[in-house]
Amino acid sequence: MTEVFKQVPLYRFLYFCNEVNLDRVVLDCGAGGEAPPLSLFSEFGYSTFGIEYDIKQVKRAAEFAKAKDQELNIMQGDMRKLPFGDQTISFVYSYNSVFHMTKAEVELSIAEMKRVLKPGGLLFVNFLTTRDFRCGQGVKVGVNQYEQFEDDLPVIHSYYEEGEPDPLFSDMDTLYKEDRVLERIYQGDKIRQGFVDYILQKN
Amino acid sequence: MTEVFKQVPLYRFLYFCNEVNLDRVVLDCGAGGEAPPLSLFSEFGYSTFGIEYDIKQVKRAAEFAKAKDQELNIMQGDMRKLPFGDQTISFVYSYNSVFHMTKAEVELSIAEMKRVLKPGGLLFVNFLTTRDFRCGQGVKVGVNQYEQFEDDLPVIHSYYEEGEPDPLFSDMDTLYKEDRVLERIYQGDKIRQGFVDYILQKN
Numbered sequence: 001m002t003e004v005f006k007q008v009p010l011y012r013f014l015y016f017c018n019e020v021n022l023d024r025v026v027l028d029c030g031a032g033g034e035a036p037p038l039s040l041f042s043e044f045g046y047s048t049f050g051i052e053y054d055i056k057q058v059k060r061a062a063e064f065a066k067a068k069d070q071e072l073n074i075m076q077g078d079m080r081k082l083p084f085g086d087q088t089i090s091f092v093y094s095y096n097s098v099f100h101m102t103k104a105e106v107e108l109s110i111a112e113m114k115r116v117l118k119p120g121g122l123l124f125v126n127f128l129t130t131r132d133f134r135c136g137q138g139v140k141v142g143v144n145q146y147e148q149f150e151d152d153l154p155v156i157h158s159y160y161e162e163g164e165p166d167p168l169f170s171d172m173d174t175l176y177k178e179d180r181v182l183e184r185i186y187q188g189d190k191i192r193q194g195f196v197d198y199i200l201q202k203n
Numbered sequence: 204m205t206e207v208f209k210q211v212p213l214y215r216f217l218y219f220c221n222e223v224n225l226d227r228v229v230l231d232c233g234a235g236g237e238a239p240p241l242s243l244f245s246e247f248g249y250s251t252f253g254i255e256y257d258i259k260q261v262k263r264a265a266e267f268a269k270a271k272d273q274e275l276n277i278m279q280g281d282m283r284k285l286p287f288g289d290q291t292i293s294f295v296y297s298y299n300s301v302f303h304m305t306k307a308e309v310e311l312s313i314a315e316m317k318r319v320l321k322p323g324g325l326l327f328v329n330f331l332t333t334r335d336f337r338c339g340q341g342v343k344v345g346v347n348q349y350e351q352f353e354d355d356l357p358v359i360h361s362y363y364e365e366g367e368p369d370p371l372f373s374d375m376d377t378l379y380k381e382d383r384v385l386e387r388i389y390q391g392d393k394i395r396q397g398f399v400d401y402i403l404q405k406n
Contacts, residue, residue, distance in 0.1 A: 004214055004217050004218040004221060004247075005214075006215075006218055008211060008212070008214050008215045008218070009211070011207055011208075011211050011214050012209075012211045014207050015207040015209055015211070018207060044207075174386070175387070175388060176385065176386070176387050177385065177386045177387075178383055178384070178385040178386075179383065179384045179385075180381055180382065180383035180384075181381070181382045181383075182379065182380065182381040182382075183377070183379070183380045183381075184378070184379050184380075185378060
């Protein structure tokens with residue numbers, strides 16, 4: 001082994017995926033960046049596909065994949081309209097990504113993830129919660145939805161109350177759900193972040 | 204890679220350890236069982252040591268290590284009195300283990316972990332919280348301390364209020380702290396568990 005991926009909750013998702021008897025095909029929605037976690041799934045023998053909105057992040061992921069000599073198949077695209085057929089993918093995840101949209105767009109994206117997922121397949125998705133230190137900052141664009149800044153660029157962040165995402169998955173089985181508040185050091189400051197992670201199975 | 208370890212928070216600890224410039228030597232307090240996570244550290248080139256109170260769990264870990272052809276050095280012992288000198292180990296962790304004792308014994312054990320840790324070294328330890336579904340069940344033996352049953356055997360479980368473990372680490376730097384409530388399926392039932400995880404650095 002060569003590296004540990006910082007997207008730690010995806011190790012749990014991989015553990016769950018390994019237990020399911022479906023083709024090892026996985027799709028990441030929001031897949032780009034300098035250390036794409038699809039690389040971890042590739043190491044475990046999965047065929048990987050990724051959708052990433054930001055072309056710069058697509059390029060960063062491509063450099064990583066080239067250095068590791070992996071074919072991760074990360075392409076520019078929009079998770080609100082996934083370029084895959086119904087029920088074609090065994091495993092779908094979106095890590096620290098879907099909440100960079102309004103809640104209406106989040107709903108569209110999750111409907112898309114469920115559409116492409118095979119019956120019996122697994123979905124991982126996580127959300128920011130209202131316990132996050134930044135909830136309430138910036139220009140309000142909806143209920144617990146704000147325009148904030150990330151790396152000096154404006155972005156939407158949607159924050160969810162406890163249990164608020166549950167109805168999005170009322171047609172799925174919840175295998176695992178984790179509501180977590182973490183404190184860590186970020187650029188010299190202690191920050192508090194709130195997330196809720198779901199692992200779901202399609203009926 | 205061959206397997207994913209179910210002790211997922213230890214991937215984060217490993218990520219932190221890999222960033223510290225100390226000898227790759229790690230000690231697990233409560234190290235036994237059928238899939239000892241020291242195996243993960245061994246895969247990343249760490250010299251490993253483990254202490255385990257239950258001789259049956261020592262044997263299970265030995266079978267695992269033999270099958271993987273790893274030298275994990277897991278021995279029977281008591282984390283309240285660690286058989287290591289002061290400041291001899293770079294990285295120490297105790298995962299889902301220390302809370303199987305009264306709070307007074309937990310305090311002793313953590314003092315021992317801090318004693319053997321090198322300056323600049325890292326400690327991971329986690330606790331059950333009072334948000335766990337079993338808090339309050341069984342025979343009370345102290346404040347949020349109960350005798351309960353695990354695999355039909357009596358065990359102590361100590362549960363901590365929010366922030367209650369913080370003073371145990373007042374002489375260390377908190378690099379990461381995560382308070383989490385998880386829901387999962389266990390033997391056909393949905394259960395709710397509460398944990399708080401710490402990653403700390405010795406001054």
